[in-house]
Amino acid sequence: MRKKLTGILAGMALTLASGTSVYAQELTIFWAEWDPANYLQELVNIYEAETGVKVTVETTPWSDFQTKAFTEFNAKGSAYDMVVGDSQWIGAASEAGHYVDLTDFFNKHNLNEVMAPATVKYYAEYPSNSGKYWSIPAEGDAVGWSYRKDWFEDPTEMANFKAKYGYDLAPPATWAQMRDIAEFFHRPDQNRYGIAIYTDNSYDGLVMGVENAIFSYGGELGDYATYKVDGIINSEQNVKALEMYRELYGFTPPGWAKTFFVENNQAITENLAAMSMNYFAFFPALVNEASNPNAKGTGFFANPAGPDGHQFAALGGQGISVVSYSQNQEESMKFLEWFIKDETQKKWAELGGYTASAKVLESPEFQNATPYNKAFYETMFKVKDFWATPEYAELLIQMNQRIYPYITAGQGTAKEALDNLAGDWNATFKKYNRH
């Protein structure tokens, strides 16, 4: 017994003391815990096989991703060589010097043309139109929709829908149609509901969801170059868009007040909703019968257009940046050179990653690989994003504070919520001398 105990203690002591690595060269990429990170791990395994450099994709839950990354940056930590960071971070991370300037690398490899334009604009460039680049578009993503094809194609449903609304039941082309369909399928007594939307306000879930309405209604969040928000964030279109979102909330399953990608996928697999908003990155789980019993009856469509025909979606996705405090910057650049190669990007897409490479996106192989890739390709050329200024988080939280009570509890009006928000944002920009 005593011997055993000594053994355990010795083992613990050894673990406490050790920590050195056996690899000559290692690189660590930091990302959130989700499938694309696993796909990336598979991709970098190929790099290891080719070069002998071991690359590890380290992950943390989405809810802690931002906190963990910035705590590390702020302390000038060298734990991560590269980070696949959210598009909104780019302002904060570049102004504070956390990211290595990749402008030369970008121009040398002509990435402006290699990568899809929206990904360059939102993942890589900061400030807007400055020609300075801080990351390589890695995982393209945007919001799309999944829907219950089996419900939509049911003859009785189709006939009833046509009788009630006067047009054919099909994936919606506009937000107004989407509202009708949501209303049509909303049958609480049958435990069936119209639509699943994002409502989680603990970070960017709700705001991303609302953006899909705002952008498609022809609205904007503000002028990202001049920081003007009055008359833009509280514009007529935005009020309409917000009212629409509030109306859709009425057709969500019960308890739909803190929902994001996980809940929205569940809405499809658990037979809760007819349509569900989600990032394309979360769709693989919906096409596999082992994880989604309704896989055969699940379809996908791109974010519908607004009343004036505008059609935009909220951008997700991330670019890969080199951390300024990394001690392996040269090796990291070598890795990036490998990463942007056409064949690497092609392989990346095959593994399940959403490449941002324009060439791969346009290829028929890519577009036919899954039921949703086509919608993804179309969406990636019409995406818009939230503010990327260093104080974006304050703007985000203010927006949550103003619109959440209106959308989920019907407090006040859309106009009041957005007017107040314009006031908050103005005050924040004033505080940071942005005007």
Next chain:
Amino acid sequence: MAAVQTTSERVLNRVAIVAVLVVTLIFLAPIYWIASTAFKPRNLATTIPPTVVFTPEISPFVKLMVRRSQMREQPSAEEYAAAPWWEQMVMDGGEKVVRDGKGEVQLSGYPNRFMNSLIVAITSTVLAVGMGTFTAYGFSRFKVKGEADLLFFILSTRMLPPVVVAIPMFLMYRAVGLNDTHWGLIILYTAFNLSFSVWLMKGFMDEIPKEYEEAALVDGYTRMQAFFKIVLPEAATGIAATAVFCFITAWNEYAFALIMTNRRAQTAPPFIPSQVGSGLPDWTVIAAGTLLFLLPVAIFTFLLRNHLLRGVTFGAIRK
């Protein structure tokens, strides 16, 4: 209870027994539900009405241990047949096992983090209880100027919201290289538990009659010998109770584990919820991780249960 029981006493006792059973059932229902989910097939995890009778599976535990990723298609029949039984379990859930550059199966973070949790929680518990016992003895037996204030200061160290100290702590750790080390977490948890440990042990020390040591001192023991040979054995019960509480706290701590550590020293609590992160939550895996993680504390507590009751009095009860 009194030796002679009246009829009404007996009835009352019956009622109490029934009430205890009801309370226990209510409290344990969620735990039972977590435990049973850990053995369910994935599609039965969230059914309504809940599935009570099912063939238990170990697949959640297998999935918990390996790194997996979502597949878009089912594997081909040959692929499936060629895979070992545990990999088939992963495939049944629509996922595949992630392999490293050498084609070897990658373990999930869980086993490693579980070890880290053991190292950190055990070491910090030993330190916190040890230091707490010494300090409590000091306060209990000797006159200390400003004793009440010092004790309040010790208590106050537990009042800080972790957010207050997280940033300075992080900068400090970075400067001395304690980041992402076991020792870093051990020191933090020791500091965190020390206040509790001192307060608990102080109460206990107060209850041990001074006369025991006085007698030993007369018999030629030094104060140190008296402490180790007389006082410590008497305090065993209090030490056990303190250890249980310190262990539970250190074992489950989340915020600092998340911020202060990375791959090398991170403990299990931040890992378990991360299983929700992918496209669909697999509740069976989360339940399996939770259940395994509950075992060490539950066993530890069960072993020390007899000390627990006597041990938590904080000296609030005078003889």
Next chain:
Amino acid sequence: MATAVMTTLDPRSRAAARGMSDISIRNLFIIPTILFLIVFNIFPLLYSLGYSFTDFRASGNAAANFVGLQNYRTLLNDPFIWNNFVITAKYVVVSVIGQVVVGFGTAMLLNRDIPLKGLITTLLLLPMMLSMAVVGLFWKLLYDPSFGIINYALGLGKFEWLSNPDMALYAVALTDIWMWSPFVMLLSLAGLSAVPKHLYEAAAIDRAGPLYTFFRITLPLVAPILMIAVIFRTMEAFKTFDLAYILTSQPTTEVISIRLYKMAFQEWQTGLSCALAYIVLIMVLAITNIYVKYLNKVKER
């Protein structure tokens, strides 16, 4: 600090002649702990106190500017923050009272001839052995109107525990009560089992009613230990973060720690968040101080 604790010892002490003197033993036992706590608590505290007077942002490299009391003024003028405090107070009161009632009640029940008492007590402690984050995740599922078993078991249909703004805070408190009543129970049980039996017997001979016995004998004797349970639970409830953060995102459940977290780790307003943390700390200190004073009074009786 080291010299402050130096003082004369009990003159009857006999140890001075042999081995280490009592003074050195006392210092050896106490000073390391105090020093340790100073380094790991006071130092970061002073650090954040300094920041609380600046506009420092830990996310950037810009130098911090001294802004005096500006941060404190901003916070105390922010209606959202006041609201956060009101919510926190409500939460602390509901959850601590709930824990005391359930915990103490269960202890009263268990303080009888109950078969398998040891096992039942250990089983009842299981909830507090789980990590907060995990409890939050599972209770979110338990409360779910579509696939949660709470509504199913209670026959509540589609009752919205967490998305009803008026209910959400109580739902969070209920989870906290489930998790931490066992802690209060354990402490109460220890207190109850230490009440001398002869007191009850004497009361029985005097034909005292059960209410009289409870209020005049049981409660006063258990009060000190119950107070300690209340102190620790109040401190923890005031700091509640994980549970509320994971369970809901209603504005009606945004306790102060959540606001603090967002300010410090999402917005990276380090200076401002340090000021807020100080306001919180002062409040907790004040409350605890009142408790401890009261505790000492109860003990003296």
